[in-house]
Amino acid sequence: NAGVTQTPKFRVLKTGQSMTLLCAQDMNHEYMYWYRQDPGMGLRLIHYSVGEGTTAKGEVPDGYNVSRLKKQNFLLGLESAAPSQTSVYFCASSYQYRVNGNQPQHFGDGTRLSIL
Amino acid sequence: AQKITQTQPGMFVQEKEAVTLDCTYDTSDQSYGLFWYKQPSSGEMIFLIYQGSYDEQNATEGRYSLNFQKARKSANLVISASQLGDSAMYFCAMREGVNQAGTALIFGKGTTLSVSS
Numbered sequence: 001n002a003g004v005t006q007t008p009k010f011r012v013l014k015t016g017q018s019m020t021l022l023c024a025q026d027m028n029h030e031y032m033y034w035y036r037q038d039p040g041m042g043l044r045l046i047h048y049s050v051g052e053g054t055t056a057k058g059e060v061p062d063g064y065n066v067s068r069l070k071k072q073n074f075l076l077g078l079e080s081a082a083p084s085q086t087s088v089y090f091c092a093s094s095y096q097y098r099v100n101g102n103q104p105q106h107f108g109d110g111t112r113l114s115i116l
Numbered sequence: 117a118q119k120i121t122q123t124q125p126g127m128f129v130q131e132k133e134a135v136t137l138d139c140t141y142d143t144s145d146q147s148y149g150l151f152w153y154k155q156p157s158s159g160e161m162i163f164l165i166y167q168g169s170y171d172e173q174n175a176t177e178g179r180y181s182l183n184f185q186k187a188r189k190s191a192n193l194v195i196s197a198s199q200l201g202d203s204a205m206y207f208c209a210m211r212e213g214v215n216q217a218g219t220a221l222i223f224g225k226g227t228t229l230s231v232s233s
Contacts, residue, residue: 031219092161105221
């Protein structure tokens with residue numbers, strides 16, 4: 001029962017370096033999301049995708065790029081890492097939205113990223 | 117203005133007691149969904165319970181129930197018979213709107229629940 005898998009689980013970067021976080025889901029979900037979690041802030045949406053080849057910005061998209069080339073994968077890229085991007089990153093996926101439907105998002109275990 | 121407000125940063129309860137975690141929300145949409153997630157110290161996000169805006173009955177899932185008061189815009193989580201394993205951070209979240217852009221969740225800042233023996 002893999003569900004949503006995030007790699008890597010931990011990473012330390014230097015300011016200015018770039019990296020890609022990988023999210024893979026095996027539940028055939030249409031929708032995928034990237035959130036960041038900071039102390040006292042809850043989770044905030046970075047980018048999301050409602051289908052293969054489509055992406056959209058969330059609440060805090062600056063400094064990040066995403067791609068959804070395959071339905072099961074959603075990649076989050078940091079172009080030039082900054083200390084303000086130190087955070088825990090969560091990927092989530094869900095079925096297509098239905099009005100008043102219960103489509104909970106299923107989360108990966110998170111990636112703890114530190115930018116020095 | 118915050119869309120999801122959780123006013124209790126921390127709650128303390130003894131085993132076997134019931135506890136209510138507060139959540140109020142702000143939306144002008146008629147169609148929306150409310151979710152509760154649990155985040156233990158290990159960090160994963162665990163879905164607990166869902167309430168749709170058109171649901172007339174309060175949602176229940178085992179020891180979890182959601183006290184949904186639509187007019188007051190509140191969606192409190194009630195945990196009956198607390199267990200030590202319930203110690204965790206709890207997040208209230210909302211999905212609003214009927215279009216694709218409304219599928220993402222808006223989270224509150226969370227409430228830390230500590231259960232003692």
